Amino acid sequence: MTMDTLTVNLGARSYPIHIGPDLLQQPAWFAQTLKGRQAMVVTNHTVAPLYLDTLQQTLTSSGADLTDPVILPDGESFKTLHTLETLYTALLERRLDRSGVLIALGGGVIGDITGFAAASYQRGIDFIQVPTTLLSQVDSSVGGKTGVNHPLGKNMIGAFHQPRLVLIDTHTLNTLSDRELRAGIAEVIKYGLIDDPEFFRWLEQHLPRLLAREPEALAFAIRRSCADKARVVAEDERESGRRALLNLGHTFGHAIETGLGYGQWLHGEAVAAGMVMAARMSCHMGWLQASEVARITALIEAAGLPVTPPADLSADRFRALMAVDKKVQQGRLRLVLMQGIGGALVTADFDPRALDHTLAGLASP
The missing domain is CATH 1.20.1090.10 (Dehydroquinate synthase-like - alpha domain)
Incomplete structure (x- = not known):
């Protein structure tokens, strides 16, 4: 199976969607966006043991200046303003500046929270989507909808903020639960x-x-x-x-x-x-x-x-x-x-x- 690339056509903010096996191990797809820039991976406790080390090595090879990653709890119940504040604190502690890039490694919750943090931190920084669930690969990673839930309503707090790149490694589905x-x-x-x-x-x-x-x-x-x-x-x-x-x-x-x-x-x-x-x-x-x-x-x-x-x-x-x-x-x-x-x-x-x-x-x- 070969790699395929689609484009989300939004003028100057257009971006590619790369789809294929083993893309997490290929620095070339990240290099254009990340070379010489600060970057921080955001993931969760379920995905981190599976793919974080591989991605970190690939990002380093792409020329990114990596900070320590942020590993959040897993699940829709953690898609909250409280978790978002935890992420803001990490960004400030690591002194990520306006040229920094966030990389969302995980499912829809991680993608939505990371995207919203990118949309609002220092009034907007770049981010990359690396979705690892089928739902996030076919839906939430594409289109720039970001946000968190409120007890009274789902996804009612958020922003439109398009990623710079969506990278879909189809092999990550091998570890997905039925x-x-x-x-x-x-x-x-x-x-x-x-x-x-x-x-x-x-x-x-x-x-x-x-x-x-x-x-x-x-x-x-x-x-x-x-x-x-x-x-x-x-x-x-x-x-x-x-x-x-x-x-x-x-x-x-x-x-x-x-x-x-x-x-x-x-x-x-x-x-x-x-x-x-x-x-x-x-x-x-x-x-x-x-x-x-x-x-x-x-x-x-x-x-x-x-x-x-x-x-x-x-x-x-x-x-x-x-x-x-x-x-x-x-x-x-x-x-x-x-x-x-x-x-x-x-x-x-x-x-x-x-x-x-x-x-x-x-x-x-």
Whole structure:
């Protein structure tokens, strides 16, 4: 399997996404950004024993002036302002200046926290994404969304700050747990549902290959997902319109994550259930055929992901949590729904009764 490179086209702030095996051991991909500059790796206690030493050696070979790394606790429950303050303290103690670069080595939590620290430390420094989970490789590492959670709402505190480089070493997936792999597949399925029905059909045919971690299948899914996302981000960097489609299933999913407590369900698990809820609501609106809902549900279920929300979250609790969502505008909730597989849209003009039935679990087609 060879390396592949995509570009996120944002004018002067464009950057490459390199995808391939063993990229962590290749200094050339880092040298242009890091040579002669201070650099600090941010990772967590799970990833550090696996890949930190390798990356540190590679960064030194690339010409970077490395400081001591920062190793944070692992998990969504640590994606907080308190953890962010720990990172700021480390930056100040190591005297990283405005020419310094942060390198996020880990999953979505590490990428989001590191990116937000880079966006705000000394009013903005460069950072590099080195994602090690499938979910972060296909979604959170690309596009420049950074931030932390608040007890009242997920990702409500953050900034848009694009990385200088995204480096996806596909071999890091060899150490990923089955549960984390399935959570990443949820975000892969999302791209097919938004505007890539051909990819959705490919997933229906090749899902067993992804679950078996076949390298060629994983590489194809990662590249296709990144290409789909890069295209949307290039059209709408700051989510003023089309980019909101990337939140399919997320308004429902974020409510699940916040309502249960961060980390009880993985992000991809919550999004999976949220996409089924969006499909059922779309069907109730008359926008999605029952057979299409069945296909969506079957694929998500075959991936080993939940297709129903947790039973202990009431409809009233769901409503309260969904009201704290970045897509709410002027007090109106907007949802990403579907007019056919591959035909997602963002709308506030939905039938409230369709949402009622969905939250009550009555929207079965």
